[in-house]
Amino acid sequence: MKKKDAVLKELILDINNSRLNTVKKSLVNRTFELSPHPFLLKDLSGWIGAFIVRAIRYELSINEYHIFKWRPENKYIQYLILNHYARGCMPKTLSLTAILEKDDWVANIRDLIKSGYFIKATLGFGSGATKSFDKTTDFEQILRNHKDDESFQNEKWIIQKRLNLNKEFRVHTFGKDILYGLTLRISGTSDINDFGQPQEFINSILQKLPSSFLEGTLIGWDVGLTKKGKLYVIEANFTGFHPVYHAGFQTTGYVDTPPLGPIICALLYTYFRNKYGISIASVDNMLMETFPYLEEFSYYISILKDEHIQSIFKAKGRVKATYIYLDEKTEFHIIQLISYMQLANLAETFYIITSQKLQEEAEKRFTGDRIIHLAERSLFTEDQYKEVQGLDYGRKKNICCSHAMRLINEQSYIII
Incomplete structure (x- = not known):
C-alpha cells in the first residue's frame, strides 16, 4: 500500500505541475495538403484513418508523446489517475x-x-x-x-x-469537449435515449480532470451501464504515441473500422475544422489511388458542414429533425451516412424527401420507427410543383427542404 501511495503521489504531483500546451484556433483559417510525409507514416499503429487523425494533430502542434509520459495506456496507472480525480468512476x-x-x-x-x-x-x-x-x-x-x-x-x-453490464458505449472526447455525434453503442439493446446518460457521465469526469491531462488529448471512453443502472468507465483509449504495446501512434479504432470508419473520421475532422479553423485543402494523388477509403472520406467531408456540427453540438448529439433529399438515384455513400446517423441517434426523426419515382425504392431501403418518407410532390401545390421540376438539383433540394421544414416546424434540425 505504501508503494502504491508513493507512486500515485508522485504521478499526481507531476500531472498537476505539468506545463500546459494550449491548442489554439488560428485567427486565419489554415489549410494543408494530406500527404504521405515519412514522419506521419513512421510507427503508425493503425490504418489510413489513424494517419488522418495524426496529420490533423500534427497541424495543430499537439505533442503526441505528452499524455504518455504518465503511461495512462496501462490500465492500472489509468485506474490510479482516474480514480484519484473522479473517485468510483471505474470498477x-x-x-x-x-x-x-x-x-x-x-x-x-x-x-x-x-x-x-x-x-x-x-x-x-x-x-x-x-x-x-x-x-x-x-x-x-x-x-x-x-x-x-x-x-x-x-x-x-x-x-x-x-460488472454485470446491461449496455456498453464508446464516447469520444477532445480536451473537455464531448464529441457529440461520435457516441456509439457497443453492446446491448438500442434505445433512442441511450446516449445522454453516458455522455453526461463522461462530462462529469472531464470537469474533474486537470487541463494538463486533457489539453490536446483525444480519448475514446468505453462506458458500461450495469443492470442496476450505474455507469462505470471500463477503460479509456488515448490517442498518441503508445510507448510499449504495439508501440507507435494509436487512436480510436472506430476511424478505421469498415464500413463506417470514413464517416466517423469525417465527423471528427469536421469538429476540428469548425473549432480550430484547420482544413484539408487537397489530398495527395498517390494516397487517393492507394486508399479507396480516402474517396469516401473526401465525399463525406464535402457533405458535412460546420453548421451540421454546430447544430449537433447545440442539441448535445440529437437534433429534432434531419432532412435528407434524394434525387433521381440513391448513392451508396448516402445510404451509409443515413445508417450511421440512425446508429448514432443523431436525430429524433429522419425525413427522407424523394421524387415519386424514387419513393418506393426509398421506402424499402430506409426503414425504422424514426424514418418518415415525404414525396416532394406533397410539399407543393400543383402549380408550384411544375416550377420546382424545372430547377437544378441544388435549388430543388433547398426549396423542398425549406417547405418540409415549414410544414414540420422543428426547432433544431440539419439538412443533408
Missing part, C-alpha cells in the same frame, strides 16, 4: 504485484475471484470485441511468468471487480 481495481507481496496472497486471490473479481491484462486492445479480456483461467501461467522485480509503474496484470 475497483487491484494490482497483482501488490497482492503477491502479502503473505496470504493465495487466500486473498481465491477470495477475490469467488466474490466476483477477475484477472485482466493492463496492456492491449480489442479484447472487449473478442471477449478475451478475462484471463482468470490463465492464472497459473501468469503466476509462473511473474517477476519479483515488477513495479506498479510497469504492472502487467490487474484484478478487477466484474
